[in-house]
Amino acid sequence: MSNSLLRVGIVGSGGIAAQHAIGWNAFPQFATIAALAEVDTARAEAFSLTHTNSAAKIYNSLDAMLADDAVDVVDICLPHHLHTDAVIAAAKAGKAVLCEKPLCTTLEDARKIKAVIDESGVPFMSGHNQVFQPSLIEARRLMAAGVIGKPFLMRSIETFRNQAYDPYSYAQMPPAGPRGWRTDVKSAGGGELLDTGYHSTYRLLALAGEDKPVEVTGFLSRFHIADWPTEDTGQVTIRFASGAVGEILTSWAFDVDGSRQFEVSGSLGAVGGGATFVSHQLYGWPEAARRSIPGTHTFTAEIGQFIKVVRDGASNPADADAAIRVLQVIKAAYLSARLGQTVSLPDDPSADPVPGKSTPTPFDVEVLDDVLA
Numbered sequence: 463m464s465n466s467l468l469r470v471g472i473v474g475s476g477g478i479a480a481q482h483a484i485g486w487n488a489f490p491q492f493a494t495i496a497a498l499a500e501v502d503t504a505r506a507e508a509f510s511l512t513h514t515n516s517a518a519k520i521y522n523s524l525d526a527m528l529a530d531d532a533v534d535v536v537d538i539c540l541p542h543h544l545h546t547d548a549v550i551a552a553a554k555a556g557k558a559v560l561c562e563k564p565l566c567t568t569l570e571d572a573r574k575i576k577a578v579i580d581e582s583g584v585p586f587m588s589g590h591n592q593v594f595q596p597s598l599i600e601a602r603r604l605m606a607a608g609v610i611g612k613p614f615l616m617r618s619i620e621t622f623r624n625q626a627y628d629p630y631s632y633a634q635m636p637p638a639g640p641r642g643w644r645t646d647v648k649s650a651g652g653g654e655l656l657d658t659g660y661h662s663t664y665r666l667l668a669l670a671g672e673d674k675p676v677e678v679t680g681f682l683s684r685f686h687i688a689d690w691p692t693e694d695t696g697q698v699t700i701r702f703a704s705g706a707v708g709e710i711l712t713s714w715a716f717d718v719d720g721s722r723q724f725e726v727s728g729s730l731g732a733v734g735g736g737a738t739f740v741s742h743q744l745y746g747w748p749e750a751a752r753r754s755i756p757g758t759h760t761f762t763a764e765i766g767q768f769i770k771v772v773r774d775g776a777s778n779p780a781d782a783d784a785a786i787r788v789l790q791v792i793k794a795a796y797l798s799a800r801l802g803q804t805v806s807l808p809d810d811p812s813a814d815p816v817p818g819k820s821t822p823t824p825f826d827v828e829v830l831d832d833v834l835a
């Protein structure tokens with residue numbers, strides 16, 4: 463496979479598949495969209511016309527597409543609850559797999575996925591597109607160069623006012639409409655935290671680098687989507703093995719001032735950023751130095767890296783273990799919110815979170831009797 467054109471089959475021709483198609487079409491020397499699998503044939507035909515000039519073969523099921531030897535890569539752009547079976551079937555068929563976030567909706571499924579990927583040995587990457595945001599890459603470069611010293615606090619923010627769930631537009635959606643599966647917790651597998659919060663979680667873990675999350679406390683709210691059975695907003699506090707504290711703020715109810723996406727404060731200074739800027743402030747500076755950094759189409763950057771993973775075995779920032787760790791943190795936050803207590807993360811990213819605090823970290827503080835009095 464390594465030197466020939468990768469023949470890509472995209473499963474699902476909805477909203478995100480269109481972004482992936484832009485990505486694949488940016489690398490015509492390495493890849494071509496050869497096939498589509500979609501239950502809605504009219505949608506697939508329109509998609510094929512727009513993105514492949516009707517060249518892609520159209521199948522009405524993934525299984526039919528997997529039988530096609532002229533497909534090397536399967537790009538899964540299906541609703542959350544269909545990811546597990548699709549990843550497993552594609553890997554068993556020997557295809558390289560790119561799968562949209564979230565990897566899946568349960569850790570049990572994550573373990574099944576991991577077993578099949580390991581056994582088949584196919585390249586696998588999860589859709590952590592925002593790790594390719596240039597501002598985040600620059601902030602991580604600054605951190606690696608030591609400019610903020612030892613990180614104490616890492617914050618990742620992914621918030622927007624989700625108009626699709628405003629009562630007016632929500633009422634207009636037919637049950638089987640494009641957002642139909644998102645309005646059913648059984649198929650969505652969770653609320654905002656599992657969906658959009660997935661981005662803030664993998665961004666936080668990217669900022670933490672080798673530092674392992676060990677403890678999670680979750681806090682969920684429903685501010686905006688009144689007839690939604692679960693959260694539209696999540697706040698999650700994570701203790702890392704180094705003692706650094708992570709925070710995730712994610713919401714469909716509101717955005718934050720300046721649309722900031724991350725902040726890290728350390729022993730020497732702080733760094734922060736959004737989609738198109740990075741700021742950096744050493745303690746004592748009157749204000750932060752702020753630099754504009756052009757954004758990028760992160761799906762194209764992601765697909766560019768995936769092509770390198772498949773062709774050259776390049777580094778993979780979203781392999782199965784990384785994707786499973788993201789899900790473990792989110793599941794831990796749900797468990798914590800339900801129990802009203804902190805939960806611990808086992809070392810194995812696919813293992814279930816455990817109620818209770820983990821082993822002490824270097825910055826833990828004892829709560830003294832005098833303070834409680």
Ligand SMILES: NC(=O)c1ccc[n+]([C@@H]2O[C@H](COP(=O)([O-])OP(=O)(O)OC[C@H]3O[C@@H](n4cnc5c(N)ncnc54)[C@H](O)[C@@H]3O)[C@@H](O)[C@H]2O)c1
Nearest residue numbers: 474475476477478499500501502539540541542562563640
């Ligand atoms: N990375 C991001 O920023 C981002 C943004 C949006 C969505 N996503 C992810 O992409 C995935 C898809 O989301 P979307 O917004 O494109 O959804 P969507 O509802 O717009 O599209 C899903 C498509 O899958 C098709 N489909 C459903 N069942 C099928 C089956 N069994 N076989 C073949 N096709 C089938 C539907 O007909 C539809 O066209 C989700 O998991 C979501 O989390 C990621």
